[in-house]
Amino acid sequence: MAGITRRKKKAVSRQTRKTPVRQTTTGNLGVKAPFPVNFSPMLATLVDKPFDAENWIFEVKWDGYRAIAHCYGDEVSLISRNNKSFNEKFYPITAALKQLNLNAVLDGEIIISNKEGISSFGDLQNWRSEADGELLYYVFDLLWLDGYLLFDVPLLQRREILKEILPQHSAIQLSQTFNAPGTTFYEVAKNMNLEGIIAKKADSVYLPDVRTRDWLKIKIAQRQEVVIGGFTRNEGTSKLFSSLLVGVFENNTLRYTGKIGTGFSDKAQREMMEQFKPLIQKSCPFDVEPDYNKPSRFRPNPPKATATWLKPELVCEVSFAEITSDGVMRHPSFEGMRIDKKAKDVRADKAKPVKKLVEESILHKEKIITRRAPGERKTLLNPAEKQQERNIDGHTLKFSNLDKIYWPKEKITKRDMLNYYYQVAPVILPYLKDRPQSLNRYPNGIEGESFYQKNVLGKVPSWIQTFPYTSEGIKKSFLVPVREADVLYMASLGCIELNPWSSTVHTPDNPDWCVIDLDPDNNSFEQVIKTAQVTHEVLDSAGIANYCKTSGSTGIHIYMPLGAKYLYEESREFGRLIATIVHEQLPRFTSIERATADRKGKIYIDFLQNRPQATLASAYSLRPKPGATVSMPLHWEEVKKGLKMKDFTIRNAVARIKEQGDIFKPVLGKGINMKKAITSLQKLFR
Structure with a gap:
């Protein structure tokens, strides 16, 4: 201190x-x-609406x-x-x-x-x-x-x-x-253009480093009409445009208020491009040309973007966290076009003076200050006690040996690991929920003995769900997480990494995704990056949605959403077709041979992960590797020379997730049409 x-x-x-x-x-x-x-x-937990x-x-x-x-x-x-x-x-x-x-x-x-x-x-x-x-x-x-x-x-x-x-x-x-009643207080805050309110249980105790459910925060979304002055397109993207450049009129000139890069569907982009085409012009309509290639904390080298300028005639609506002191929106998201607004009538919404309004409200002269976007979940376990108990989802979990060093070089402890999984539990849970797990346990850290545990029958608390299977005539059970408490329980067993099935217990024979695992031998990571880029190009050219993440070890994982519409065998053969095409593009340093000796030191384009009961480290999972690396979802623009596994670790992963959100979420979406995808691939590459 x-x-x-x-x-x-x-x-x-x-x-x-x-x-x-x-x-x-x-x-x-x-x-x-x-x-x-x-x-x-x-810290307080975010909830979706006010209450009394x-x-x-x-x-x-x-x-x-x-x-x-x-x-x-x-x-x-x-x-x-x-x-x-x-x-x-x-x-x-x-x-x-x-x-x-x-x-x-x-x-x-x-x-x-x-x-x-x-x-x-x-x-x-x-x-x-x-x-x-x-x-x-x-x-x-x-x-x-x-x-x-x-x-x-x-x-x-x-x-x-x-x-x-x-x-x-x-x-x-x-x-x-x-x-005052929470709903009443919320409406007052809403009328004053505030971002939200805080609710606290009157008898709540203070829990350091914990995002508690006894303190809640309720957001009030802010919106603004803006004029579209142009759009950008990132180098190498397959999208029609990457972001909108928008502003508001001030003294008959268009002042820049931000770059909107989220909130568009493919259909909306196609419709908007038709509106943009007759408005394209050579000159920038803003009073000062915006820096649309400005780097951010986690994207210090953003993909190179080019701008196309438009006559400032179209209006759209955007939601955002707040307006910065220089008039730019923080975390803007596209909400829709506005056909009922004239561009010249669009002005910045000015917040009303709070002092006068509050004196007339239930707030009794309290000054209200617009709140910035909420911060990230903090830690669960305090730094002092070696043994601690916490109530999570109504279940008491006992955490022991918290000072035990799990990553010796970095001095990262079991406590640090558990706190990480508590922090990321809301974002990692969708990739684990209802999926049987192969527990890979490291009770003494990454340099100690480890072992796999599949059968948990009679070895876990009764509130943890399981999924039955039979091996050698003996009935056994996989652990199946369904809540945050289950994630923390697995981590408490020394499961540094979390390894789910590709399917859930609801449709155990139908995976939610097809995955291509790029597994290098003695290759440089630049070759892994090149292989990932070619895989992306192959899939994009055939109109196949694809998303990537680091493995957290030496490779890269590429996922295609299937929506549980196909059997594992179909997923595997689909993966085989993709792997074969990519290998044909890069025969010098890739292989699709299963036997290690037959690969001759080349990158293995592994499609056989698409089989029943096969597992890979989940998105946002820690890995038992030096540096405490994380299997981190990436924007495809980030998959380029200079990318390193140690860019994403236990130290910075939570902050990145806070800034970027869950960019891997589409993997759990509707899923591709495999028949059409195969036809497209065969037309293009055969």
Whole structure:
């Protein structure tokens, strides 16, 4: 913990402060404990709609940075969610907390507020000094006070204590809660153009590093009409266009507001291109030509795009997370064309001043700040205890040996692995749900002995579902995950990687996908990339939907959705046809021979994974390999020279998923027409 020395932390735990401790009426609440350090805050779970219920209170979703304040008199550490110091960046808040002279740990949000009470995350990002605006720290929870840990104290009681001990200060404010019905509070927030509200169970305890169901967040989608000023097309794409370049009119000039790259169906793209053709022009219609090839955090070398400019006459509607300080939409998504709007009438929607509206509402003068897009799920297990229990989906799971090192070189523990699977459980579960598993267990990490376990009959809790099979006349059972608790249970057994069937228990003979597994021998990874690119070209040319991911080891996996419409034998033979065609294109360094000796060191284009009970590491699965790599879905534009397996690890996978979303989801979709696909392939390549 920055700013507080080891000696002074011990002093805090012994209650030997020289500064006076504020007297409170905490009674016997809390337990004696040293100053808590190195933990991340409790987070809320996203739900789809507001609700009315007893024993729940509601708060505003603040538009700023979550921050834990460790206060020891005039020594203060202001810590971000990812354990970075905010002391220098937001020095006015640090200085204000020092003035409070508290012996406490606070949870709250740093925001920037103008005179109308309006704020945005973009303003806060651009804040450099007090000349850029007024910083406020809204405190909504108290975690530790005067030697007592309050994690297990109910929320309302923690807040009552907080009200007692928090002195008046212009920069440090108590974040209000409201007892209004949730649906009413939501409608007020909606009318004020907010992004959402927070609901908290009044008796909830504080669980560090956990995205809890006792705290919920309800989003309010923001929408805007925009004028289409052009479209881009990425190099190597098979799509008619890759994104729309849009804007709004301001003083009779078109101002750029963002690039929309999601939300289009193939049919919509074809219809839109017909509308675009008569409007194509050579000059850019925006007042300033946009940087449509601007890199992002996870795509530092984005695919090269070319722009086609249009007369600014077409209007569409877009949803987005928020508008940044420079007027650009964050996370925009296409919602549809608007034929009832004239382009010249499209202006930016201006948020109404909050201060005046709130004084007339149930919020009683509380300032409401537009909230940025929600963050990612944090961790399940705290960093201190070696053995922990957690209630997940109504089942108690016991996690042991949490300090055991699973990746020695990287010092990554079993705890880290379990926290990863908790974080990605919502996105990985669709690829595991209802699918029998081959458990590949590494109880002592990647350098210890490992073993496969298929039969779990009588060896797992009764609440875990199984799927029967018979081997050598003996009845056995596969484990079948159906919920997040099952995923965490498998991981607790030392299953570093998760290996599902291609079919579910509902249609066990019909796989949901056909897969081509590119398995190199002594080949360079550049050759693997080239083979994947050729496979993609073959499939695209025949109109066959295809999606790829890293194996997390040395290869690349290419999936085609089947929608459980075909038998494994049909999937295998379809895969054989594709593998044969790709091999004919690259005979120098690829092979379709099953026997390793017959491959002669070449890349094996493996289509035999398309057989009953065969498994591959799931999308988003960790792999028991150095670096703690992840089997990560990719955009095809990313499959190019320079791609490395270690680009995607336990360290950065969650952040990538947060930014990109689940780009592998179409694999679970309707599925291709195999007969038409085979006919197309035969016409093109035979």
